[in-house]
Amino acid sequence: MAASRKEVEVFVQELEHLKGEVETKLNESRKLTLVPKEFIHDLQSMKESTARDIRSGMYGEFYFGDVSVPPEMRQEVVTMLKVLVYPELRVADQVAMRIPQLTDLDFKARASQQVIDELGHARVLREILQSWGEDSDELFNKPLPEIEKVFEYVNSLQTPVEFFTANFCCEGLFLPSHLQVMAEIDPNAFGEYISATLADEASHIALARDVILRYATTPETQEKCWKVAETVTRLFVEGFQAKVQKLIADVT
Amino acid sequence: MTSKVRQAGRDRSDEPSVERGGAKAKSPRQFLKEIEQMKDDALAGFSEGKFGELRFGDKELRPEDRPQVIALLKAMVYPERIAADILSSRIPLIPDFDFKLRVAEQASEELQHLNILRGMLAEWGQDPDEMWENPLPELVKVFEYVGGLETLAEFFTANFIGESLLLNANLKVMRAVAPEAFSVYLDVSIPDEAKHIQLNREAIMHYATTAEAQDRARLVAGRLLDSFIEGYKAKLRFMAEMAANRANGENAPKAFSPGRI
8 A cells, every 4th residue: 555645754754863863873973983994084094195295295206317327327226126125024024923913814814925925026126136236135234214113113013903004004105105106207117116016015905904994993992093003104204205315315 | 146145045055064163063965864864764653653543434424424534624723823823923033035935935825724624624514713722732832832943943944844744644644545535625735835845944954054053953853753743643532532422422513604714
């Protein structure tokens, strides 16, 4: 039997009322804890805003010399590749150390793959440098202090969710601030490294995001993770500036 | 390639013994041979049935209906999982890039083996994590010992012994005696284990190059052989218990939701 127009109107009003109640409840709970997806969204916004600042040149710009000169003849390119060896190897070590802390077997397996990927990136860098007759481990053995600081900080984080929040920020910033810039300015010099890394970065960011979604579910955890994100983003920017300065210093 | 890198890659495995602090070190190849011999002697004991024999029940029954098969698969969950953790923790301590990468690959492969084991058990309605949460104490001992080893020479020697015995005294026997029950797992794990053993061989030759390192590695090899045998006996006991329980009508497969895997 079809409902009368009046009955339908009453029913719609009831639904509107219920919807309002649900929204009020959701807004109240948001004051306590963001749902993990919203928390990720906020982290993403922080990351994007920093990436925009970096790309606008606010913290200096990478310069890789005269692109018509072969890359192996340009100190800027050599230095850039040397600088990158340390982060790739340290990330591999640090993710490896977190594997026993991860109880979820899917995360464990994906983290294990990330370790292999990062070591693969380091291998590409080292092979390029060695083929140019360079000491591939020079800046691994004596890294830039600002970059070392990032890794010391990340290493000190207690829980996997804090660790992967830092990873989420750093991996996410590395893509637009380094890989994209290197590809735009000098694809010839960095193509091999970029092809090796680019495909993997998405899965590493996805792993970090999934760990956050799984574990950053309480106000306390989200607050901790937010602080981690702020700190690591600041340290990342300092590391970026140090790299820009190093590239300049090595040619002057 | 820098001269430093070239030097590090030089094969010194056949160089004659060298003096270190008054004690004589064997050449890396000689030392590896000694460890191989220790392992082979132990394997002879396994072949003779000195430590018991793996039996997998009535072949007329489906593997999932044989308590011995289930018991062994459950018991193996712990070693595969803990091995991945121990290997991962060791990665930062390995300075040589090639070994670092191969250990990372091994850790990942152990997790793949784990995934296969758990998948088989879950498919048969068994709780795949029962013996991760409550492992055989003898197996826990083996891995606690390996996890606590200080040097890389000791670590890789322990791994060499463990993986070699696992391959030859367990996996190959499982394949020979009950291929129908284990092939899904063995098709992946046997080739991987052979690769892991080779990694350990090379790492022993690389790291156990001084008299002191060789002494320590030798002790580890002896101890690992003993504790592996204890672990093996514990697995046999557990399999026999499960079979006895089944015969007494106990220990029917627990209801299990595959959603947990």
